[in-house]
Amino acid sequence: MRPAKLDELIGQEHLTGPNGVIRRAIQMGNIPSMIFWGPPGVGKTTLANIIANEIKKPFYTLSAINAGVKDVREIIDKAKHSTRSILFIxxxxxxxxxxxxxxxxxxEKGTITLIGATxxxxxxxxxTALLSRCQVYTLRALxxxxxxxxxxxxxxRDEDLKTRNIEIREHQALLNISGGDGRKLLNLVELITEAVPxxxxxxxxxxxxxAQKHIAIYDKNGEQHYDIISAFIKSIRGSDPNAALYYLARMVEGGEDVKFIARRLVILASEDVGNANPTALILATNTFQAVNIIGYPEARIILAQCVVYLASSSKSNASYMGIGKALQMVAQTGDLPVPLSIRNAPTKLMKDMDYGKNYQYAHDYENNFINMEFLPDKIKGTKFYEPGNNAREDELRKYLRNLWKDKYRY
Incomplete structure (x- = not known):
């Protein structure tokens, strides 16, 4: 089912459409080294194969899961005997x-054109050195x-399936289980069509x-990888340390990259715990640093401590929601002018234009606070941050309400 031509590829029109940068590069025969960044099952490997097929260049492929420096050097040596070979990693x-x-x-020398997928x-x-030599293209979810x-x-297109009478009467379960992963979706179609002749x-x-009868073990390279990490995150968010430890064990046993797990914990500590317990982010960050130093097998203990702490902590997504609202406002209103009173005024000309005029230094006032306007005039009084319902943020709510009275209605 893997397309062999650009016109057969489904999705990624922003890259492969009539004016897409990759289509233009193929037409010109000038393919730069590049990195495809996107979720699983959106066509990263397929697109690399198409590029090699379209420009008729030698194509080598490696998986970073099981390849080492020796494998890389062997392919580079082979590539020296051909013109601009493509190495897909x-x-x-x-x-x-x-x-x-x-x-x-x-x-750098042009011995290979690198295409990486991540x-x-x-x-x-x-x-940084390698990244600076590559174009980064984002592949979008299907x-x-x-x-x-x-x-x-x-x-x-399938030789067997096209001879059968197959009707997709309902498709929501197909989409839900595949989670937007095209490869997972096709695997599911294969499973169903094989089970029912x-x-x-x-x-x-x-x-x-x-799908429920199809039991798959955790595989850090396979489709269940993202199901397990999803269950792991949702278990911590749902304050269930037992389930969280179970899914952690699944990943540890499957040999999951310790940095991958720790990075997710850092994100979760801010997104889901936030200011309900600011120490969570400190602990998660220290966990990330610690497991990089320690590595497996002992890193499992450090991860477990952090997981239990985050799962057992008070939760708040107030900061996460706040930045979402602020970004939405920026998208709607564009670059609104910053109030003159809080603009930077490093030159005399800027001061003459009233930059920084009437700015009131908060520390000069009682309780280190002065009620002045900081938001652009068009959106003044807009509240983005709404403290969560937990002890810590209840204190923040009372503090902000005391300062701002009815302006933001905390």
Whole structure:
């Protein structure tokens, strides 16, 4: 089912459409080293294969899960005997510094064109030197329409399936279970069509029944990887340390990258615990640093301590919701002018233009507070932060209410 041509690829039109940067690069025959960043099952590997097929260049592929420096150097040596070979590295964020450094010289000299695929933010996971030599392209999650188009394509192109009478009467369970992952969706279609021979009517009930019978072990390289991390995060958010420890054990036993787990704990400490317990972020950050020093097997103990603490802590997503509201306001109102009184005034000209005029230094006043306007005039009085219902943020609410009275209505 993997497309061989750009026109067969479903989704990612912003990159592969008529004016897409990758389509233009293919047409010009000038492919830069690049990194594809996006969620699982959106076509990162497929797109790399298409590029190699379209420009007719030697194509090598490695998985960062099981490849080492030796494997990288062997491919570089082979590439020296051909013109601009393409090396595709899946899960490139799992390469350590020495493995990534082994690529640098070959990328710089043009011995290889590197295409890396990652589900993690490359700014954090790819060495700066290597990242600076690559274009980063974000692949977007597939929409419902694109996912259904993927299913229709499978049913009409597969040599066996196109001979059968298969009706997709209901599709919500297919979409829910696959979670937007195209590869997972096609695996699910394969599971259903193999389980029910002959004519087939696909319903939500049938999909759920067959999917629940299909027991898959945790595999850090496979489709259940994201199901387990989702269950892990939701168990902590739901204040269930027992379930959280269980899913942690599943990941540890499966050999999950210790940094991947610890990074999720840092995010959760801010997103879901927040100012209900500010110490949570400190502990999670220290956990991230500690497990990088310690590594497995002892890192499991440090992770477990942090997991239990976060799961047992008071919860608040007030800061997370607050920045969401603020970003929405920025998207709606654009770059509103900053009030003159709080603008920076490093030059005489700016001072003459009243930059910084009438600014009142809070520490000069009682309780280190002065009631002045800081938001742009168009949105003054807008409240983005609403303290959560917990002891710590109840104190913040009382403090802010005392300061601002009726302005923000805390």
């Amino acid at each position: 899946d899960e490139i964020h799992r390469f350590n510094k020495s493995q990534q450094d082994a690529l640098l010289g070959a990328v 589900t993690e933010n490359p700014s954090f996971e790819v060495n 929409t419902e329409d694109k996912l259904l188009e993927l299913v229709r394509q499978a049913l009409t 002959g004519d087939l009517v696909v319903t939500d009930e049938l999909v759920m029944e067959l």
